[in-house]
Amino acid sequence: MAIEHEPGSARAAPLEITVVGAGILGLWQALTLARAGHRVRLVERSKTPFAESASRFAGAMLAPGCESETAPEISTLGARGLALWRDTYPRLVNAGSLVVAAPRDHAEAAHFARVTSPPLTLGPDALASLEPDLAGRFSEAFYFPGEAHMATPDALSFLLDATETAGATLELGAAWTTPSAADVVVDCRGMSAAHDLPNLRGVRGERLLLRTHEVRLARPVRLLHPRHPLYVVPWGDGRFVVGATVIESEDQGAITVRSALELLGAAYALHPAFAEAEILETGAGIRPAFPDNLPHAEIRDGGRRILVNGAHRNGFLLAPVLAEAVSDYLANQTPHELLVFSEPLAHAPRSG
Ligand SMILES: Cc1cc2nc3c(=O)[nH]c(=O)nc-3n(C[C@H](O)[C@H](O)[C@H](O)COP(=O)(O)OP(=O)(O)OC[C@H]3O[C@@H](n4cnc5c(N)ncnc54)[C@H](O)[C@@H]3O)c2cc1C
Structure with a gap:
């Protein structure tokens, strides 16, 4: 199908896009593309x-900043991600993040500081005034004041609503299969796309959701450790994600006893009052x-499948x-470091 500009228009004509x-x-693809004026259908199998x-x-x-430990590119890409979240999601918590280590884990702390260059290093007093519940527990902390966090269920629901408000149609309980009549299919199936992406692998992550009103933290705290690094993210109402x-491994099973013990032990090391917390949820x-x-968007079939x-x-x-x-590519064929082309750029779905 030829995809054409409106006559005399500098903009590409709206596309029929299935996400x-x-x-x-x-969710972010559907929201951004619907807001750019495309006719978007968001198809979800559950x-x-x-x-x-x-x-x-x-x-x-x-x-x-913290995540640049694993890939330095995340620092600049993530700064843009943060800016886009701030423009979109009003309940983002802009309180920064803290990173601490037990004195015996000073080698991990030194390595982390070398790789991530934290903007601020706090002594015990500054840490105590920022997070009173951590007073006297750690002799120093790294502080990334520009970072943010959110409560996941609220953020996902917000994005789903915003996507529909932007004009996208949502089809739940609809497992997508090829071929498609849409101009463009943006395939965000996660691990279910592994068959089409031979380089994709799964990395299992287990976490707990706890509730206690005995611990008060305003921001995520990461605890460095040689074997069991952990973070605690406050979701509000006394809820904390420990992960x-x-x-x-691509094992889809429930959290193991070993992992639960490690996570709970690390939470207890961060603050002993976690011992009295309720375990609301486990998950993997x-x-x-x-x-x-690093993620990427792979442009295939002359831009008809991404x-x-x-x-x-x-x-x-x-x-x-x-x-x-993806939106800039569909509008103007703009290149981006996260776009990968399996065919020459000249075959993109845009005329003129
Ligand atoms: C424990 C844990 C903690 C994490 N913490 C963070 C964090 O703090 N910050 C951060 O940035 N990231 C974090 N991540 C990473 C982040 O969660 C993942 O990178 C992200 O969820 C991947 O999203 P996705 O949309 O690619 O896949 P998914 O969320 O798996 O979405 C894929 C969707 O496609 C649907 N689907 C599959 N096949 C079909 C089909 N044929 N038709 C229709 N629909 C289909 C599935 O049902 C699913 O809803 C964490 C991950 C884990 C596991």
């Missing part, structure tokens, strides 16, 4: 939103990842960046 998968990547997604297990921290394991999700642990995947630990952080990259 497959309503995880965090699909009947209940997010029930079969990895996204519902996320923390969800927007932490480009997450990083296991090279499979993070889709490429070998470089596979967006591989977000690994940064699906929330980088979903808006991927969506902007």
Whole structure:
């Protein structure tokens, strides 16, 4: 099908776009493309939103500084992701993140500081005034004041509503199969796309949701550790996500006893009052990842099929960046470092 400009218009004509998968990547794609004026259909195989997604297990921290430990590119890409979230989601918590280590783990702290260059290092007094509940527990902390976090269920629901408000139609309980009559299919099926993406692997992440009113934290706290690094993310109302394991496995089973013990032990090390917390939920999700642990949008079939995947630990952080990259590509064939072409750029679905 030829996709044409409106006569005399500098803009490409609106496209019929099917976005497959309503995880965090699909939601951001559908929202951004609908807001750009395209006719968007968001197709999700589960009947209940997010029930079969990895996204519902996320923390969800927007932490480009902390996460640059694994890939330096995340720092600049993530800064754009943060800006797009701030423009879109009013309940984002802009309180930064903290990173601490027990004195015996000073080697991990030194390595982390070398790789991520934290903007601020806090002594005990500054840490106590920022997070009073951590007073006297750690002799120093790294502080990334520009980072943010959110409560995952609220953020996912917000994006789903915003997508429909922007004009996209939502089809739940509809498993997408090829071929498609749409001009463009944006495939955000997560691990279900592995058959079409031979480099994709799954990285298991387990986490707990706890509730206690005995611990008060305003921002995510990461605890460095040689074997069991952990984070605690405050979701409000006394809820805390404690995560997450990083296991090279695609096992979809429930959290193991070993992982639960490690996470709970680390939470207790961060603050002993977690011992009295209720365990509200356990969960394990499979993070889709490429070998470089960075996501990309692969442009196939002359731009008629775009596979967006591989977000690994940064699906929330980088979903808006991927969506902007795809939208700009469809409008103007704009290149972007997260776009990968399996065919020459000249075959893109745009005339003129
Ligand atoms: C424990 C844990 C903690 C995490 N913490 C963070 C964090 O703090 N910050 C951060 O940025 N990231 C975090 N992540 C990473 C993030 O959650 C992932 O990168 C992200 O969820 C991947 O999203 P996705 O949209 O690619 O996949 P998914 O969320 O799995 O979505 C794919 C969707 O496609 C649907 N689907 C599949 N096949 C079909 C089909 N044929 N037709 C229709 N629909 C289909 C599925 O049902 C699913 O809803 C974390 C991950 C885990 C596991």
